Amino acid sequence: MPIRQSYGDHGDACRAANALDLVGDRWSLIVVRELILGPKRFADLQESVRGITPAVLTDRLRSLRQAGIVDHVVLTDLARTPAYVATEWGRGLEQVLGSLGRWYSAGPDPGTKGGMTPDAVVVAMRTMAPPVRATVPPVVLHLHDRRDARRAGPPVHSFHTVTDGGAVHVRTGTIANPAATVTADSTTWCGILFEGVDLDAADIDGDRAAVASIVALYTPPV
Numbered sequence: 001m002p003i004r005q006s007y008g009d010h011g012d013a014c015r016a017a018n019a020l021d022l023v024g025d026r027w028s029l030i031v032v033r034e035l036i037l038g039p040k041r042f043a044d045l046q047e048s049v050r051g052i053t054p055a056v057l058t059d060r061l062r063s064l065r066q067a068g069i070v071d072h073v074v075l076t077d078l079a080r081t082p083a084y085v086a087t088e089w090g091r092g093l094e095q096v097l098g099s100l101g102r103w104y105s106a107g108p109d110p111g112t113k114g115g116m117t118p119d120a121v122v123v124a125m126r127t128m129a130p131p132v133r134a135t136v137p138p139v140v141l142h143l144h145d146r147r148d149a150r151r152a153g154p155p156v157h158s159f160h161t162v163t164d165g166g167a168v169h170v171r172t173g174t175i176a177n178p179a180a181t182v183t184a185d186s187t188t189w190c191g192i193l194f195e196g197v198d199l200d201a202a203d204i205d206g207d208r209a210a211v212a213s214i215v216a217l218y219t220p221p222v
Contacts, residue, residue: 006018007020008021022063022067022069025063027049027052027056027057027060029096029097030049030052031045031049031057031060031064032064032069032070032086032090033119033120034048035084035085035090036090036091036093036123037119037122037172038172039075039083040083041081041082042084044083045061047145048119048145050147061084065084068090069087069090070084070086070087070090071087072084073085097123098124101124101128115145115146115147115187116145116186116187116190118143118157120186120190121143121186121187121189121190121193122159122170124193124194125170125193125218126169128218129169130217131166131167132163132168133166134163136163136168136210136213136214137180137210137213138162138163138178138210139160139161139178139179139180139181139182139210139211140159140174140175140178140182141158141160141170142157142158142183142184143156143157143158143159143183143185143186143189144156144157144185145185146185146187156183157186158172159171159173160173160174160178162175168217178206180206180207182204182211184201184202184203193215193218193219194218195219199211199215
């Protein structure tokens, strides 16, 4: 197998080009996307990164670990399950993903097909959130991926919104006494946020107006 040469090996000192040496391979950024919000097991990544083979996932994780973008961790469960998580430097790629999303959205054909994982939707919410002038009531999100075929009941991932410093932040976990709780398939929630799908497509417990105020930040005006 021939030795792969980097852009630097070819005499290109551009830092963007050298960054592509680290994350420019197919699947690399998507693997990082799924690890920004917290650790995942190999099996979880294989389910979330649609289309990747176990061999390619193993290769990408190895390369990302060698580059210092992803780290190997052990979960605190009784089985001490091995998992992977983005490093502090790796989490900086969240802004890169946001910039790529905005660039694609401004293109001549911004439509997409397929679905979204819970983490992918939340990363989009975090990077696309506009400034806010007033406090937006906190909302808890319980999101699942209906495409997850590993179990009869796909795992539910919990997040919550909070207003701080003139911006709405989306963080992992739940909070006490939210204004509302949303339970939805992650692709459906993405449609509600960015494509004008009606709120009735989600299960809302609590103040519907609070959820609508979150959605209004993202849904483009008609």
